[in-house]
């Protein structure tokens with residue numbers, strides 16, 4: 001039972017100390033690994049327990065289940081600045097990307113897919129798989145830990161069907177200029193899909209303003225939910241012309257028509273869904289998204305900005321090699337340091353109760369709004385003893 005006060009509404013300045021008390025892992029650990037998993041909030045834990053209770057008390061209740069899915073759709077639409085009809089609730093980011101890919105025709109002059117060297121594997125592998133269907137994948141290279149818009153300008157051309165690009169790189173934390181890349185794609189007549197998994201929940205981002213055609217994300221990290229649930233945004237004006245060939249009964253115009261005589265996709269972005277919704281995960285996602293909404297993304301973005309600035313400043317003072325660009329516009333909530341042995345460093349920190357992670361030689365430090373300056377002090381105190389492992 002949660003006896004803590006509710007998280008305050010976004011109309012008053014957030015009380016970060018009070019909010020922190022909703023994440024009990026922070027009592028035992030210095031938790032700086034939200035780029036992998038968000039910390040578990042009391043509200044999310046209670047929502048998962050409520051799922052079990054509801055099953056015991058209600059038995060079968062399809063309508064209530066479907067409502068949970070719709071509630072997630074509404075909440076996702078709200079934080080993306082989208083219309084609920086532009087949102088598909090999916091089982092993962094991969095499911096959303098696959099669904100979009102299945103609706104594209106690569107057997108035409110426009111068959112090129114532009115990705116980048118910053119992609120999470122799924123947003124590369126799915127597009128390479130489309131080469132079996134006629135696609136041609138081009139990978140935009142990074143330069144000194146970043147990918148300037150000009151690199152995309154040289155790759156996107158009249159043969160480009162879609163640009164599929166990450167917002168924040170999961171390896172080094174670099175944040176790309178999505179609105180600028182989307183504008184280049186638009187001018188060349190190409191579509192743009194953004195993988196926002198490492199960005200959603202950390203910053204105020206409006207999909208309409210940014211000019212993206214598709215966006216995918218999931219609930220496991222900064223959106224505080226759980227694994228096994230994600231979402232896909234599809235720009236309203238595109239929905240009608242895109243007919244996914246990867247589909248299922250929850251994508252049909254009338255789900256409960258139970259029609260086995262044909263395929264009748266929903267007129268909304270629900271046509272990008274597939275089978276039975278991830279119901280237990282919907283409970284968790286609903287609770288996580290409510291916390292984000294109650295605090296408000298502008299306040300969260302500001303708090304993360306303070307924490308990442310403090311991490312960068314401590315790293316520079318200590319002379320460690322930052323991998324991520326220092327410019328706040330060019331990095332996300334993930335700050336990375338170059339190491340000589342990333343696994344050894346993560347293990348040593350873990351043994352001291354400090355949870356981080358690593359990729360490609362980088363130590364990944366990823367705060368969320370629930371962290372504080374004491375967490376950063378603890379981390380850098382521990383790093384001082386391990387200088388030999390840092391570049």
Ligand SMILES: Cc1ncc(COP(=O)(O)O)c(C=O)c1O
Nearest residue numbers: 092093094120170195197198218
């Ligand atoms: C940028 C990015 N995209 C996608 C994923 C995961 O996608 P999925 O929901 O398909 O597992 C992750 C992390 O796990 C990620 O960091």
